[in-house]
Amino acid sequence: xxxxxxxxxxPRLDVHDVxxxxxxxxxxxYEDVPHVLFEKSxxxxxPAPELWITDTTFRDGQQAREPYTVExxxxxxxxxxxxxxxxxxxxxxxxxxxxxxDRTALEAVLARGYRYPKVTGWIRAVKSDFQLxxxxxxxxxxxxxxxxxxxxxxxxxxRRPDALRFYLEIVDAALDAGVKPRCHFEDLTRADVYGxxxxxxxxxxxxxxxSGVPIKIRLCDTMGVGLPWPSATLPRGVPKLVxxxxxxxxxxxxxxxxxGHNDLFKVHANxxxxxxxxxxxxxxxxxxxxxxTGNSPLEAAVMEYIGLVGPTEQRALIDTRVLTEIVxxxxxxxxxxxxxxxxxxxxEFNVTRAGIHADGLLKDEEIYNVFDTRxxxxxxxxxxxxxxxxxxxVTFWVNEQLGLDREPTASSVQAPATxxxxxxxxxAGQARIDKHDPRIVAMHQAIQRQYDAGRASNMTQDELLxxxxxxxxxxxxxxxxx
Numbered sequence: 001x002x003x004x005x006x007x008x009x010x011p012r013l014d015v016h017d018v019x020x021x022x023x024x025x026x027x028x029x030y031e032d033v034p035h036v037l038f039e040k041s042x043x044x045x046x047p048a049p050e051l052w053i054t055d056t057t058f059r060d061g062q063q064a065r066e067p068y069t070v071e072x073x074x075x076x077x078x079x080x081x082x083x084x085x086x087x088x089x090x091x092x093x094x095x096x097x098x099x100x101x102d103r104t105a106l107e108a109v110l111a112r113g114y115r116y117p118k119v120t121g122w123i124r125a126v127k128s129d130f131q132l133x134x135x136x137x138x139x140x141x142x143x144x145x146x147x148x149x150x151x152x153x154x155x156x157x158x159r160r161p162d163a164l165r166f167y168l169e170i171v172d173a174a175l176d177a178g179v180k181p182r183c184h185f186e187d188l189t190r191a192d193v194y195g196x197x198x199x200x201x202x203x204x205x206x207x208x209x210x211s212g213v214p215i216k217i218r219l220c221d222t223m224g225v226g227l228p229w230p231s232a233t234l235p236r237g238v239p240k241l242v243x244x245x246x247x248x249x250x251x252x253x254x255x256x257x258x259x260g261h262n263d264l265f266k267v268h269a270n271x272x273x274x275x276x277x278x279x280x281x282x283x284x285x286x287x288x289x290x291x292x293t294g295n296s297p298l299e300a301a302v303m304e305y306i307g308l309v310g311p312t313e314q315r316a317l318i319d320t321r322v323l324t325e326i327v328x329x330x331x332x333x334x335x336x337x338x339x340x341x342x343x344x345x346x347x348e349f350n351v352t353r354a355g356i357h358a359d360g361l362l363k364d365e366e367i368y369n370v371f372d373t374r375x376x377x378x379x380x381x382x383x384x385x386x387x388x389x390x391x392x393x394v395t396f397w398v399n400e401q402l403g404l405d406r407e408p409t410a411s412s413v414q415a416p417a418t419x420x421x422x423x424x425x426x427x428a429g430q431a432r433i434d435k436h437d438p439r440i441v442a443m444h445q446a447i448q449r450q451y452d453a454g455r456a457s458n459m460t461q462d463e464l465l466x467x468x469x470x471x472x473x474x475x476x477x478x479x480x481x482x
Contacts, residue, residue: 013202013249015161015164016194017159018149018195022195023149023150027236028190034225034236036227038229038231038232040231042231044230046276046277047275047276048279049253052088052089052281052282053090053281054091054281054282054283055093056283056295057286057289058073058076058093058095058096059122059142060259060285060291061289065336066335068334069101070105074108076286076334077109077112077117078112079326080286080326081117083320083322083323083326084318087116087317088116089305090117091117092119093109094120094121095119095122096122097132097133097136110137118140120140120141120182121133121138121142122141122142123143124143125166130173130177130179133174133177138179140179140182140216141182143171143183144184145167145184145185145186147185147187148187148190148192149192149196164203167183168207171207171215172207175207175213180215180216181213181216182216182257183218184220185197185218185219186222188219188221188222188241189221189223189236189241190225193235193244198248198249201217201251204217205249208255215255216255218257218258218283219245219256219258221238221260223261224261224262224263224293226238227266227270228270229273238277239276242274243277256274256279257280257282257283258271258283258296259283261295262294267293267294267296267297268301270296271296271301272304275304275308282301284300285298287330299323299344299345303344306318323377324379327345344377350373352384353383353389354389355390355392358396362392362396362399383396384459385447385464387448387451387455391441391444394444395434395437395440397464398440398468399432401468402468446470
């Protein structure tokens with residue numbers, strides 16, 4: 001990764017005092033989909049010297065679902081700590097402070113005494129809220145500091161200079177209270193970047209320099225309209241936006257954090273773009289939970305980080321297998337719906353029903369599995385069986401479920417979400433079955449007869465097991481081969 005080289009101080013930018021809100025109508029006409037605009041110039045790739053993740057599962061992640069119980073919050077926090085493994089990749093975890101339950105959960109996670117993730121808070125831009133931060137004993141808190149004229153004029157009923165003074169008073173109150181402020185530039189991707197956001201950032205960096213406190217700035221794509229391309233224009237272009245804060249407002253990468261939403265399907269791409277163009281931190285949630293379409297998925301950020309940095313000592317500490325524990329707990333205990341095809345963690349993310357794919361898997365798992373999902377996620381590649389699966393699909397299912405020609409392990413079978421399926425006992429070293437085996441052919445024909453008769457659903461695990469017992473009884477301690 002590149003080293004941060006701050007530019008010489010840039011000219012002081014002043015807030016533009018305007019009589020009417022600038023709603024950036026050339027980009028956001030409202031009666032149409034937001035427009036995508038490009039410039040000929042592209043900002044150069046310039047990754048932050050260090051990359052990490054901050055978690056907001058228990059703050060923004062709770063704004064679109066039923067609240068977690070205290071026990072669930074503590075358990076998930078434990079799993080985040082286990083996933084991080086002491087690496088510092090999952091650097092912080094953000095909490096609400098307003099209800100008795102919030103404070104009870106906060107006390108419980110603080111009692112864990114973990115180095116990572118560190119616990120931080122979130123408050124409104126209200127001086128009295130600092131009493132909650134002090135009472136919790138937190139050293140850092142987020143502060144809501146909305147930046148677009150949609151918020152300054154139409155929500156807060158202020159003019160820009162008034163909003164700037166108001167926000168800086170809150171920041172000064174935080175510094176006086178000995179609390180590190182993290183200013184959340186809400187709705188930044190619809191803001192007047194040069195007319196308000198950058199002058200505000202410059203003022204914050206002046207206070208950071210004078211106080212010795214590294215004030216942080218969270219760049220918030222509140223409506224999910226950011227664009228990841230280096231030639232996309234402001235305010236939507238994430239690369240240009242990040243570089244403007246680093247180069248023109250003088251914000252060090254380690255004091256910048258990206259917070260995105262997925263309204264237009266680009267949340268992860270935008271987060272990675274922020275990393276690649278100079279922002280150290282991605283703010284994310286487990287399973288992309290969050291307001292409306294959700295936040296940046298933490299599990300995707302973890303895998304992206306590993307791909308970007310390659311094998312390092314820090315990487316060796318990260319236990320990606322914990323992601324499978326997390327999704328099971330969130331689905332089965334917390335009631336978070338997880339689509340079967342959800343990337344990395346859905347119940348069928350690495351399951352194929354195409355016979356041609358199953359045939360490839362029989363020859364070499366790597367043909368249709370891009371990494372060792374058994375090793376990294378405790379999730380062996382699998383097949384689902386229907387009328388498109390062919391004898392190759394049936395063969396792969398039998399070999400995998402019976403553990404043929406490999407040492408059996410507790411994690412070698414993907415248990416179905418429902419049903420009474422139980423895999424048979426296995427014998428290590430037993431030869432794998434070929435797709436031309438007459439027993440496999442007969443089992444496939446029995447399946448195909450059901451579809452020829454009008455069946456429209458996939459075969460269940462229990463049904464497949466019953467057929468395997470019928471057509472391959474010797475593998476279950478039964479009679480002779482058919």
